[in-house]
Amino acid sequence: MPHSPTPAGHRPGPGSRAPNALAPLSVTQEQLWLLDRLDPGNAAYNSTMLWQLDGPLDVDALRRALAAVVHRQQMLRACVVVADGVPHQRLVGEVEVPLTITDLTGLPDADRRAAADRTVAEAAHRPFDLGRPPLFRVELVRTGTERHVMALVIHHIVSDGWSVQVLLQEVADLYAGELTGVEVPLPELVAQFTDYAREQRERLAGPRGKALLDYWTRQLAGAPAALDLPTDRPRSEGADFSGDRYVFQVPDELRTSLSRLARSSRASMFMVTLAGFTALLSRLTGQQDLLVGTPVGNRDRPQWGPLVGYFADTLVMRGDVGGDPTFRELLSRTRTTALQGFVHRDLPFRSLVEAVRPERVVNRNPLFQVMFILQNIPPRRRRAELPGVVMTRLDDVRTTSIFDLRFDLFEFADEMRGQLEYSTRLFDHSTIERTAQQYLALLTDACADPDRPVSALDLGSAGPAGSAAGFNDDLGGF
Secondary structure (H helix, E strand, O other): OOOOOOOOOOOOOOOOOOOOEEEEOOHHHHHHHHHHHHOOOOOOOEEEEEEEEEOOOOHHHHHHHHHHHHHHOHHHHEEEEEEOOEEEEEEOOOOOOOEEEEEOOOOOHHHHHHHHHHHHHHHHHOOOOOOOOOOEEEEEEEEEOOEEEEEEEEEHHHOOHHHHHHHHHHHHHHHHHHHHOOOOOOOOOOOOHHHHHHHHHHHHOOHHHHHHHHHHHHHOOOOOOOOOOOOOOOOOOOOOOEEEEEEEEEOHHHHHHHHHHHHHOOOOHHHHHHHHHHHHHHHHHOOOEEEEEEEEOOOOOHHHOOOOOOOOEEEEEEEEOOOOOEHHHHHHHHHHHHHHHHHOOOOOHHHHHHHHOOOOOOOOOOOOOEEEEEEEOOOOOOOOOOOOOEEEEEOOOOOEOOOOEEEEEEEOOOOEEEEEEEEOOOOOHHHHHHHHHHHHHHHHHHHHOOOOEHHHOOOOOOOOOOEOOOOOOOOOOO
16 A cells, blocks of 8 residues: 655654765775675675564554654665765665565464464575665564564664664654554654765764774784684685574673672773683683674764664774783773773774785684674663554574674673574584683683683683573664
């Protein structure tokens, strides 16, 4: 059914009245475009979130709410085209809302779950053509009279974890307005992502760009070419993104001890847990100088907050375990590295790679192969909810891993959880489970005696990490 270009509750933002306009890509977007050109049809940069919806869902109202958000947010109707040999964003005036409905209620109960899993997996792993908007899709799978599974699949070139929360909340607010017929005032957009991309390129072309390059080339001078983690299988010659994940719980007493150590050391929880991860990597690899990636949100101005776009980028943290320091000393080194890194966070990772020019190997990520992320989940952060519908977050479809290992910690108001996303071409599940146990054991020992040398920290005193059933929370993510 055709929809109005300006549904209820929508106020056009900057750029929404410029159909087919061309705008520069951000540096990070351009990198993703280049990766796509090198390996067309690769779905490694698809991000997929799943929810179970229980209740009387009004699909037409959901479609109109999605249409309004697509019209409001430039990146949801953007694609990439090449003009004069240079890639640009093409901002399309209107696009068809990519909402597909698959009805499985005619199948026997025993077959529905498997059919739903297949449908969602197909939607998650179907690649996007970056030249054809929109670069997201919504798959609704009807499994009961008032039960659906909803999959949101979106390419990273137009979105990050924060963007997903913006998208969900705006859809939920406008869906409520569609049901009641009452206009829902969304915050006015005073900028769009293309403004950020232009400002980024202007900044990098000026004195700030030179200062950033000078800092990072000094910081990474002489850094090791790779982190040699012990793997269960040899590294394949070509690029491979097959992956899986392991989820575990951080004991409450350990979380309390980590907080206490952070306060006494004038450090953050991120610094303490990163120091522990650095210590573990050093013990596993035997390397004293190592590089770890960590994401930054880059939404440091108010106008970027309510936008959908790929703002996130990556910092490289250089860990120094030389001289077998105590854990307290390693934490001090990590604190200094982190503080300086965040001060100089606005150099895009791609620009850093071009400046440092590390040895490029097709089967390894440049500069670092392991990511570490700590996400603090605010206790009262709004969660997207559709009126009359209970939304339950389901485990995401994860069969890819861009890095050898990605280590996430999620700190909630009353608990902390961990997740390891890993390359299945390199590691067995049992190895990753043991790695999580070793990390918890090392942190437990470090908190008990932070003046113990890193080489003496216990890797085997913790009990099983315990795989959790999954995350049922709307996490921000990067």
